[in-house]
Amino acid sequence: MQTIKINASLPYDVFIGSGILKNAGEIIKSCGKEIKRAVVVTDDIVGPLYAEQTQKALNKSGISAELFMFPHGEASKSHSVLISLYEFLTEMQITRADILVALGGGVVGDLTGFAAATYLRGIEVVQIPTTLLAQTDSSIGGKTAVDIRNGKNLVGAFKQPLCVIADIGTLKTLDRQTFSDGMSEIIKYGCIKSRELFELINDGNVDENIEKIVSECVKIKKSVCEADEQDKGERMLLNFGHTLGHAIERYYDFTGITHGSAVAIGMCLISAKTEKAGLTKKGTTERIISCLKKFDLPVSTDIEIKQLLGFCLNDKKRSGDSLNLIVVNEIGKSEIRKVTIKQFYDLMEEKYEG
Ligand SMILES: NC(=O)c1ccc[n+]([C@@H]2O[C@H](COP(=O)([O-])OP(=O)(O)OC[C@H]3O[C@@H](n4cnc5c(N)ncnc54)[C@H](O)[C@@H]3O)[C@@H](O)[C@H]2O)c1
Known part of the structure; x- marks a missing residue:
């Protein structure tokens, strides 16, 4: 133990x-x-x-x-x-x-x-x-x-x-879906804080390494929470993929999709855009997608981005005219960027009519 x-x-x-x-x-x-x-x-x-x-x-x-x-x-x-x-x-x-x-x-x-x-x-x-x-x-x-x-x-x-x-x-x-939903958040931990964890999930045998994987995640959550117990700074890194993920959950009225699946799509969507904008190392999104697919997690959606952005404006992570964008710079490294709603729409290549 x-x-x-x-x-x-x-x-x-x-x-x-x-x-x-x-x-x-x-x-x-x-x-x-x-x-x-x-x-x-x-x-x-x-x-x-x-x-x-x-x-x-x-x-x-x-x-x-x-x-x-x-x-x-x-x-x-x-x-x-x-x-x-x-x-x-x-x-x-x-x-x-x-x-x-x-x-x-x-x-x-x-x-x-x-x-x-x-x-x-x-x-x-x-x-x-x-x-x-x-x-x-x-x-x-x-x-x-x-x-x-x-x-x-x-x-x-x-x-x-x-x-x-x-x-x-x-x-x-656990049933397969609930297990995969958990894996979505674990892949998120790898993306934001630990290349080693990401590689272990991507290349290794998850069942054999499950205890190590759980303890690595607990250590990451520990470090983030100790630095920011009240969720006002670094703890926000845990929201990677969650702004768009929550928008997807809201679109389905929180019943048509699981949280883990929505976050999986959210991570892929945002990473593709930050990669295109030069904030994320080339090839990162492809790696995230292929890792998520191993656990049968969805990596795209038919919902129009414009519609999702409407839901993002009501997100509780928004503060005033700006929101905190979590950018994975490369697997294992991430940052929080405060962006205006207009900048967020620009990044998502949509027109803001605000
Ligand atoms: N407090 C936080 O920091 C925090 C962080 C992330 C998520 N959450 C919350 O967590 C909730 C989601 O948690 P979850 O994904 O564990 O969902 P859950 O608690 O609904 O569990 C998922 C399903 O698995 C079943 N289950 C649980 N353990 C099992 C086991 N060992 N074997 C078989 N079946 C089992 C449950 O009965 C349930 O049907 C959401 O409400 C979310 O808001 C809280």
């Missing part, structure tokens, strides 16, 4: 290894808090697979564990599920001495993290991520949120976990 310390305002450890779920109780106890009760929060796909094992692991270390389960999917990252969770916690008389355990993908992690940030003005949360995306991205960095009708992640809080327990073994039960 590897341990990576995240030096956030409240530091915590990320434990990574295969089969470590069965040691969850001991690991939590090693974090230095006297804990007697926990509520394991999960969804109805992950629950039947891993909840019993998790509860047993906690019981073995003297922690009693209740279970709260909700329907899987983004639609559950909602106020109604959140309120049901708060009500369950009060019925179970959960106090600030107790903890929540988020067992699942990013939906479970974000919702449980937000509940932990707000219930009784804050109780501890342990993240046990079970998707590739959650192990490499959403469980680290302390961002939590729920969605509202007007947009995703619009109500949230920063809440650093007590610890993160990433059991690589749980990835074996």
Whole structure:
């Protein structure tokens, strides 16, 4: 088992290894808090697979564990599920001495993290991520949120976990699409920060190297979050491909395409344009495309660019008349460029009628 310390305002450890779920109780106890009760929060796909094992692991270390389960999917990252969770916690008389355990993908992690940030003005949360995306991205960095009708992640809080327990073994039960969606974000990490990681994914055997790949991503997320915990500077690099990706998701009303697929297309579109403008080394886009294709991820769209740009103007990453463009200069190196909306349209070779 590897341990990576995240030096956030409240530091915590990320434990990574295969089969470590069965040691969850001991690991939590090693974090230095006297804990007697926990509520394991999960969804109805992950629950039947891993909840019993998790509860047993906690019981073995003297922690009693209740279970709260909700329907899987983004639609559950909602106020109604959140309120049901708060009500369950009060019925179970959960106090600030107790903890929540988020067992699942990013939906479970974000919702449980937000509940932990707000219930009784804050109780501890342990993240046990079970998707590739959650192990490499959403469980680290302390961002939590729920969605509202007007947009995703619009109500949230920063809440650093007590610890993160990433059991690589749980990835074996992921379906192909969810695995590929995670790979899209991992390829993004390689593009923005690590040529070595990109080459490992592109040339190596991903299944054989999965633990190394997860830990490399955690180290990148660590470095970016430590430099910019509140998402006001370097952390924005993680948004490579996301402005256009979000526009694609909005075009499909967040139901017709997965986030990972939309980001994959977004990375290809923006990289092609910055390469044409001379900001990106020649051949980079081709390499990104060929790597994404290995995981059956889409690399283009039939949606007109002009239409997508309309959606970009409503993006929450926009600030006033400008937006932060993430440019991959070459595989493994990237920069944030503040550009006006007009400059963004010029780059995308579209007329701004603003
Ligand atoms: N907080 C952050 O910093 C951050 C960063 C990126 C994304 N996110 C959020 O993460 C969410 C997406 O997360 P996700 O991609 O993990 O989606 P998800 O949580 O919906 O999980 C995807 C699917 O996989 C299933 N699943 C999870 N683990 C499994 C396993 N081990 N075996 C079999 N099935 C399993 C789930 O039940 C679900 O159906 C979005 O809501 C996004 O906004 C948050």
